[in-house]
Amino acid sequence: MRVIFRCDPILAQHLPRPVPARGVLPDWLRAMPATAYSAIHGRDIRTLKQCPPVVDAMTYGFMILLPCDVVVDRGKFSWDWNIPEPATGNHPRAPLSFHTPGQLAGSPFARPGQAALKFNSFWTIEVEDGWSLYATHPVNREDLPFRLVTGLVDSDRFSDGGINFPAIWKEPEFSGVLGKGTPVAQCFAVPRAAPQLEFEVFDEKRQAAYAQTVADVLSTPGVYRKRFRARRGRSTGE
Structure with missing residues (x-):
């Protein structure tokens, strides 16, 4: 499967490239033990680290990365990202934008008075004819303080504009830095043909x-x- 990423020529040297998901496995997976004692079994048993379907899901496809540090202070987001003006019209410069709370009304994502994040895209993505791009939260990454809203984009046809990634911020009391290079979306191509059941x-x-x-x-x-x-x-x- 050929996947083509394109970006603004002025920003090319300022953007982290999308990377294979296998290259950004979390530290907790590397550090966790391969076995753990189970009182139910009366012996050591294998942990998630030794479960191939779990690890294969986490390493599948590619990751879109946060392009700069974002400082978070109890629901306030700021950044100091000094990049030049893009050469392309209608192109974002900020790493984040937002969806208003009303756009979530009636959904399980709604939080009173809380807007949804939108991770802005700085890369267009093109896949082969007949395929779509499935974008979801980085698999099994419950440690991240946000939850991406999953989407499916026909990127064989829509490949001249950036795909933005909406997300719900999960930790209203969080204060700290969401670091440059944090994986924000895990993506992979899927065939658009309906399965025959x-x-x-x-x-x-x-x-x-x-x-x-x-x-x-x-x-x-x-x-x-x-x-x-x-x-x-x-x-x-x-």
Whole structure:
């Protein structure tokens, strides 16, 4: 899958590029133990760190990064980002803008009197024909003080304007810095063709395969990783 990123020529040297998600795994995942004692099992068991589906989801696609430090003081956001005027008309210079509270009314994202953040985009994104761009909160990143609102953009057609990423600020009492390079959106291309859903009942062969597979997974560590997990290629831009 070819993904093309474009930016304003004046800003090219000032912007962090989108990066493969595998390159920005959180420190907590690297630091957490591989096993932990379970009183229920009476022994050590594997943690999330050893769960390939969890890690594969976190490393899938690419991340859009915050282009500068943003200082947060109990719901007030400020930044000191001295970049030149873009050469392109109608182009943002601020890392953030906002959606008014009324735009969230009636949704589970609504907070009384609280606007939604909007992470401004400084890159246009183009994917191959027939594909769309799925943009979501960085997977399993509950440690981030915001929650991105998921969206789907037909970026094979909409590729001449930036995609902005709305988010809900989760920690009204937070005071600190949201650092440059913080991943704000995890993106990947998905086919636009509707899936064809089919339903079947296990025949005897499938019943036997199910029983054996579950028995193997329960009795032997690493069965999924060693027998079923496909190898992942690396992006050519890495």
